[in-house]
Amino acid sequence: MSEVRVRFAPSPTGSLHIGGARTALFNWLFARNNKGKFVLRIDDTDTARSTSDSIEQILSAFKWLGINWDEGPEVGGPYAPYYQSQRFDLYRKAAEQLLAEEKAYYCYCTPKELEERRKEAMAAKKAPRYDGRCRHLSPAERGKLEAAGRKPVIRLYIPDSGETVVHDYCRGDVSFANGLLDDFIIMKSNGDPTYNFATVVDDVEMKITHILRAEEHLSNTPRQIMVYQALAKPLPVFAHVSMILAPDRSKLSKRHGATSVEEFREQGYLPEALLNYLALLGWSPEDDSEILSLADMVRQFSLDRVGKTAAIYDLKKLTWLNGHYLNETAPDRVTNQVIPLLKERRLIPEEFPQNYYYYIMEVVGTVRTRVKTINEIVDASTYFFSDDFEYDQKGVNKHFCKLGVAKLLKQARYVLEKVDPFNMELTEFAYRELIEELGIKSGDLIHPTRLALSGRTMTPGLFDVMVTLGKEKSIGRLDRAIDFIENLKMNNE
RNA sequence: GGCCCCAUGGUCAAGUGGCCUAAGACACCGCCCUUUCACGGCGGUAACCCGGGUUCGAAUCCCGGUGGGGUCACCA
Numbered sequence: 001m002s003e004v005r006v007r008f009a010p011s012p013t014g015s016l017h018i019g020g021a022r023t024a025l026f027n028w029l030f031a032r033n034n035k036g037k038f039v040l041r042i043d044d045t046d047t048a049r050s051t052s053d054s055i056e057q058i059l060s061a062f063k064w065l066g067i068n069w070d071e072g073p074e075v076g077g078p079y080a081p082y083y084q085s086q087r088f089d090l091y092r093k094a095a096e097q098l099l100a101e102e103k104a105y106y107c108y109c110t111p112k113e114l115e116e117r118r119k120e121a122m123a124a125k126k127a128p129r130y131d132g133r134c135r136h137l138s139p140a141e142r143g144k145l146e147a148a149g150r151k152p153v154i155r156l157y158i159p160d161s162g163e164t165v166v167h168d169y170c171r172g173d174v175s176f177a178n179g180l181l182d183d184f185i186i187m188k189s190n191g192d193p194t195y196n197f198a199t200v201v202d203d204v205e206m207k208i209t210h211i212l213r214a215e216e217h218l219s220n221t222p223r224q225i226m227v228y229q230a231l232a233k234p235l236p237v238f239a240h241v242s243m244i245l246a247p248d249r250s251k252l253s254k255r256h257g258a259t260s261v262e263e264f265r266e267q268g269y270l271p272e273a274l275l276n277y278l279a280l281l282g283w284s285p286e287d288d289s290e291i292l293s294l295a296d297m298v299r300q301f302s303l304d305r306v307g308k309t310a311a312i313y314d315l316k317k318l319t320w321l322n323g324h325y326l327n328e329t330a331p332d333r334v335t336n337q338v339i340p341l342l343k344e345r346r347l348i349p350e351e352f353p354q355n356y357y358y359y360i361m362e363v364v365g366t367v368r369t370r371v372k373t374i375n376e377i378v379d380a381s382t383y384f385f386s387d388d389f390e391y392d393q394k395g396v397n398k399h400f401c402k403l404g405v406a407k408l409l410k411q412a413r414y415v416l417e418k419v420d421p422f423n424m425e426l427t428e429f430a431y432r433e434l435i436e437e438l439g440i441k442s443g444d445l446i447h448p449t450r451l452a453l454s455g456r457t458m459t460p461g462l463f464d465v466m467v468t469l470g471k472e473k474s475i476g477r478l479d480r481a482i483d484f485i486e487n488l489k490m491n492n493e
Numbered sequence: 494g495g496c497c498c499c500a501u502g503g504u505c506a507a508g509u510g511g512c513c514u515a516a517g518a519c520a521c522c523g524c525c526c527u528u529u530c531a532c533g534g535c536g537g538u539a540a541c542c543c544g545g546g547u548u549c550g551a552a553u554c555c556c557g558g559u560g561g562g563g564u565c566a567c568c569a
Contacts, residue, residue, distance in 0.1 A: 370531035446528040
């Protein structure tokens, strides 16, 4: 059996969205599982809409995800170039061949004329199908049209009868009546190829053996098969996987919030979480595992276990997965991702000494167990980096307005001052001792202390917070809170 | 609208004629743990779209309906 070769061929007209990312992932997994090659090709035949910006975004999204390509941009390969815009000669040659073999022909109808006929057909409730009127133009007729300044397109002859059946790996045989297809355009009037043509020419040339793509392309497939047949080339295996739908069951679009890989990255998701989630959308491993590394997926991936029902994506599960990975990965890796965000919010300086790095890492360590994304780590840790915070209003009402709180905090402050070394065991011991001595409930002391140290009512374990902040800061913040409470009283009198 | 695909809980899904009075995960609810919030542990609510067949037997096969989605460009 020959080598498995698959490809992912995005058109660079925007960022890589999660549907595309999943299709690419499946291709990649399939290639790796079969020890084959994964080709990345940029389908930029639409020169008007393609941008180099999009190309960069797509490549960087793949790099971030950790999906590498064996052939394609930057890495090259035996079938280079991997940009369709640089392969136009190839398509022209193929088109000329089809012309010479009378499998294709010139058509001089203008877009405007076609549009009108299409509208008429729609109005008459008929399928808007090209009528083939230019099929048998004589050289004289052609000359006249060209003299009139008309630039022709090239169309492929499609039989009026019979049917084309797609042997789809996921969906079985799907047949389409040829009569419903029309002589579609393979070369535009400006000499550029159309998608259905360029794709097949390249897939043939690049020896692609399996075409794994989203279901939205299923109805394109008979056309592409026609091109394969016209070119007299063997068909690859087609496999159309289900689509990813937005929560409202409609096709993914910008209005559904984050849909691009880029956006998920910006929102603080980890690549392994996104990959894991995407893999589970439409595929399931043989065992019950939900947490899968790329290596696990490669080992277990099989086209036979790819489902055919469209999947609605659900952020909650992705987020849960992200929380899991956030706590599994090395602390320094998370820290390194948090740092730029902290800088962005001016919570830490641009430059800092090594021991401050360790401080950040410690903060990340205490905070990350209770959040789900990188960004949430930042939100949850602001008070570790800035003394300038307000007290949560509800917290103030609940914990600072009680009688004798100021006095209580003063006692706590005094007790803490004597704790040495200032670690978890001893700070907690000191607090417990004070609580017992005063005969109060632990919450009576712990809640106001938390508010004093963080301005918040919800934080990691209090002694964690205390120790991470350090003795000096903790005591300073208690003093500040005591002042605040005393002022509060005065204002009320 | 024509053509095509799909149909198990709110979501992802297992299930390929009897093992199903249907797994597992997320979410949700309750309890436990606990100084708060999480984490963790335990438990719970919740599904085979409808109607006909085929069969001794159907979530699984067939037909019809309904619903959802895709596609009908000189876009990819």
